[in-house]
Amino acid sequence: MGLAGGGTDVGPYTDQYGGAILNATINKFAYATLTPLSLPQIVIKCHDINEHHIFNSVEEFDLSDSKLALIKGIHNRVKKEFNIKQPLFYQLETYVDAPPGSGLGSSSTLVVTILAAFAEWLDLPLGDYDLAHLAYSIEREDLELSGGKQDQYAATFGGFNFMEFYQDRVVVNPLRIKQNYIYELEFSMIQYYTGTSRLSSKIIDAQVKNVSEQAVKSIDAMHSLKQLAYDMKESLLRGRLNDIGHLLNDSWVSKKDTADEVSNTLVDEIYDAAIHNGALGGKISGAGGGGYMMFYVKNGYLYHLINVLNKFDGQVERINFSDKGVLTWRT
Numbered sequence: 001m002g003l004a005g006g007g008t009d010v011g012p013y014t015d016q017y018g019g020a021i022l023n024a025t026i027n028k029f030a031y032a033t034l035t036p037l038s039l040p041q042i043v044i045k046c047h048d049i050n051e052h053h054i055f056n057s058v059e060e061f062d063l064s065d066s067k068l069a070l071i072k073g074i075h076n077r078v079k080k081e082f083n084i085k086q087p088l089f090y091q092l093e094t095y096v097d098a099p100p101g102s103g104l105g106s107s108s109t110l111v112v113t114i115l116a117a118f119a120e121w122l123d124l125p126l127g128d129y130d131l132a133h134l135a136y137s138i139e140r141e142d143l144e145l146s147g148g149k150q151d152q153y154a155a156t157f158g159g160f161n162f163m164e165f166y167q168d169r170v171v172v173n174p175l176r177i178k179q180n181y182i183y184e185l186e187f188s189m190i191q192y193y194t195g196t197s198r199l200s201s202k203i204i205d206a207q208v209k210n211v212s213e214q215a216v217k218s219i220d221a222m223h224s225l226k227q228l229a230y231d232m233k234e235s236l237l238r239g240r241l242n243d244i245g246h247l248l249n250d251s252w253v254s255k256k257d258t259a260d261e262v263s264n265t266l267v268d269e270i271y272d273a274a275i276h277n278g279a280l281g282g283k284i285s286g287a288g289g290g291g292y293m294m295f296y297v298k299n300g301y302l303y304h305l306i307n308v309l310n311k312f313d314g315q316v317e318r319i320n321f322s323d324k325g326v327l328t329w330r331t
Contacts, residue, residue, distance in 0.1 A: 001026050001104065001285060001294065001319075002150060003244075004251050005229030007258055009148035009165045013211045013222050019165035020229040022236070023154045027320045028097040030110040030155075034117040035091040043091040044071055049100070059087060063143065070111055073143045078118050081134065090121075102193070103284060103291030105151030111135045112155040112326050120328040129170070131326070132156040158325030162233050181239050186319055188241065189296050190306065192274075194266065195314040196290035221257035228254065245280025245296035252283040267293070270312055278305040294319070 001024050008019030037043070042055040046068070053068065055061075060079070061072035071092065078084065092114065098106040112135045119126045126134065135152040139145045153163055153172055160175040160182075211218055228251045235243040252271070256262050263271075267284060270293060274282055278301025285292040297305050309316050 002154075003229075004232040004247060005163075005225050006150070006251075007148070007255065008222055008226045008229070009150045009163070010146075011167075013219070014148075014165045015167040016211075017223070017226070019148075019163075020226045021150045021163045021165070022160075022229045022232050023150050023163060024160045025154055025158045025322050025325070026104075027322045028104060028106075030096045030106065030113040031094065032110070032113045032117045033091075033093040034114075034121055035093075036121065037089040037091055040087065040089055042075075042089060044068060045091070045093045047093065047095045057087065069143055070107060070139070071114060073138045074111060074114050074118065077134070077138050077142055078115070078122070078124070082122070082124055084122070092117075098292075099193075101196075101291055105154065107145075108135065108139060108147070108151030109155040111139055112152055116326045116328045120330060128156050128325070129172075133170070156325050159323040160236070160321070162229070175233065175237065177236060178239065181236065181241060182321055184241055185244075186321060188245075188299075188302070189294060189319045190302070190309075191285075191317040191319055192270065192293045192295065192309050192312075193315045193317065194270065194290050194293065194312075196266070218258050221254045224254040225251060225258075241296075242280060242298070245282075245298065247281065248283050248294070248296055249275075249281030252281065255283060264290075266290075270309070270314070273308055273312075274305060277301065277308045 003022045003024060005019065005021035008014060009021055013019060040057045042058050045052045051068065060076050063069065063072055063076070075088070079088065094110060094114065096106045096110055098104040100106060112131065115135050116131060118124065119131065132153040136149050140147060149165055149170060150163055153170060154161065157172050157174070160177050162173040162175055164171040164173070211222065228247055232244060232247045235247065262284070267290070271282060274295050278297050279295040280298050282293055282295035285294060295305065306316050
């Protein structure tokens with residue numbers, strides 16, 4: 001869950017100005033079970049999207065076929081990156097708690113999960129930074145999927161992190177948040193799933209275009225988003241939690257200035273209803289356009305706001321933070 005600074009981890013902005021993001025992981029997970037096989041097959045079962053496929057004697061996947069692109073890209077890159085000559089036969093089963101297009105980084109989290117499973121199986125020398133960077137490289141370079149870097153690093157490290165992005169490196173700063181502040185955040189924040197997904201690449205491509213063309217409004221909005229990440233970090237560490245609601249609202253205003261595609265009529269309607277019924281502020285998760293929204297609610301209005309949002313066609317969810325990054329084990 002990107003709390004502030006989202007979008008400043010995407011080039012060319014991050015290459016020219018440097019980016020900063022405050023991110024926290026929540027209790028929605030991606031799961032991968034990798035079982036070596038003796039038969040010359042690769043069996044892939046994606047249970048959440050009901051995709052089951054069997055491939056016979058695959059040395060390298062053809063990436064021109066976009067079906068199961070993430071898994072194919074990981075397979076190809078692992079073999080190439082670590083110079084694995086022998087064929088790899090295995091069954092891979094996956095499940096993701098968050099729906100596709102949710103804005104919660106589900107695709108990148110799944111890439112980190114599967115890549116970590118390969119690392120566990122093949123004893124690959126991958127530290128946390130290596131794992132996150134390789135996951136980013138597979139998505140953005142091998143598969144040419146638009147997006148930033150925060151999701152891969154968030155899924156790898158877990159917890160509350162202040163991330164700094166530069167042209168050639170990423171620095172992850174874990175934040176020591178008092179537990180009572182975290183409990184208050186969980187009580188005061190809700191997620192709302194709009195029931196609609198979005199193709200984040202189109203929104204990100206529009207933001208990239210605006211920065212590349214030196215659109216003043218878009219670049220100023222990015223600068224504002226980055227500063228808000230610093231402001232929210234300080235408020236969170238100092239326990240000034242109501243400030244977070246106002247900062248979320250400021251972030252939403254700036255986010256909409258990065259590209260027209262960030263919001264739409266439905267999103268604006270939901271946001272306005274929340275603000276008029278107890279929310280101090282909120283924002284959309286990920287690139288925007290749909291998926292999940294989050295709101296910080298002032299004291300005494302939580303259940304009223306839940307009732308208001310329930311009148312729309314989406315789903316209200318409570319937020320629970322998780323301090324765990326990617327974990328692997330053998331059985």
